[in-house]
Amino acid sequence: MSNEELADLTQPQRDRLAFVELRVRFIGEIRRQDLVSRFGIQSAAATRDLALYKDLAPGNIDYDSKGKSYVLGSDFRSVFDFPPERVLSWLTQGFGDGEPVRLKAWVACESPSRLTRPELDTLASVTRAIHQACPLRIEYHSISSGRTEREIVPFALIDNGLRWHVRAFDRKTQDFRDFVITRIKHPVVLKGATVQPHEASDQDIQWTRIVELELVPHPDQPRPEITVMDYSMQDGVLRMKLRAATAGYILRQWSVDCSPDHSLRGPEYRLWLKDSLALYGAKNAVLAPGYEAPDATQVRIEPIKANVRITSASTSKD
Known part of the structure; x- marks a missing residue:
């Protein structure tokens, strides 16, 4: 599909074709009803969009009569960047x-x-x-x-x-x-x-297990009331429920001091994990700053399933 061919289409058409490509490329299939539900169009219009995409991008989608859906073609080449x-x-x-276009921001923003x-x-x-x-x-x-x-x-x-x-x-x-x-x-x-x-x-036990954590302002940081405001804490505590499989990643990303005696120093450590034993059994807890695995003979925690x-x-x- 050339830029000229895309330019001849209306913006709503391009948005629908971009949706077709996203669904097929990353999900592997699309049905007419997906377009109907997403854009509020009639079934006949959805059929025309699918036919149009197939004509403009030969080899990108094939019709699966058994599954009654369009699936990824064997010669797929992306149209939208x-x-x-x-x-x-x-x-x-x-x-x-929708179609990937550069939109003007409503306010100045940097990320x-x-x-x-x-x-x-x-x-x-x-x-x-x-x-x-x-x-x-x-x-x-x-x-x-x-x-x-x-x-x-x-x-x-x-x-x-x-x-x-x-x-x-x-x-x-x-x-x-x-x-x-x-x-x-x-x-x-x-x-x-x-x-x-x-x-x-x-x-996957690490995925299905939920750990409940309580984060508090770091005892060695000045002005704990500011930390309470920044993290919208209730009664000075930020309560979180995380999958055991992801807890270490998140605690590292937020620079949470997970040492039992809040021994980490530095302005980045504004939060402290109040009870490090809450991470017991979470394999990737080793990624959490300052975390020390307790002696298994001294701790007995029932696994939490969800x-x-x-x-x-x-x-x-x-």
Whole structure:
């Protein structure tokens, strides 16, 4: 599809075609009803949009008569140049799925840029595998093991504040792990391949367990009342519920002093974890600043389970 062909379309048409491309590329399929629901158009108009996209971008979508949906074509070539940040916002927050255009801001605003950005074709394979609940064959590069070939069963994206991971069952180690998306190469979605019950997300104890944390102003920082205001604390406490699989990432991102005696020094440590034993059993708690694992013989904490609803495309030990 050329820029001239796009320019001949109305903005609403371009937005709908961009939505078609996002759905097919990152979810793996789109139905006429998806367009109807998203844009409030009639079924006939949705049919025309799908036909138009197919004509303007041959090879990008194919019709699956069995599933009665349009699926990713074998010769897909992206038409719209979506920034990775916008795609991830759409995948995880559900907005911003129109044509990627530079809009004028209502107010001046600056936000920090990420130093790492996932490659969109790799991200697309990961999210299609998540949505379609199927394994993913990858080449993975880690600091500890170098280059390895693996099959993983991904089920969720995780943003640790610095980079994006995918939470998945790793068939190589027979364990649930976090994989950095920028370290994944040559992903292949194994559509239709069997996923065993023990590989499902509800078997991931670190994912289903919820830890309840109480954060308070750091005892060694001046003006604790300012910290209470900054974090909208109630009665001087910020109460949080986090997945055990993500707690270490978040506490590190927020520079929370997790030492039992609030011994970390520095202006960045404005918060202190009131009870470090709340992290007992959370594997990635080792990432939390100052955290020291207690002696297992001295602590006995019952695991906390929670029923979790995992969205289709809603993290690294290596």
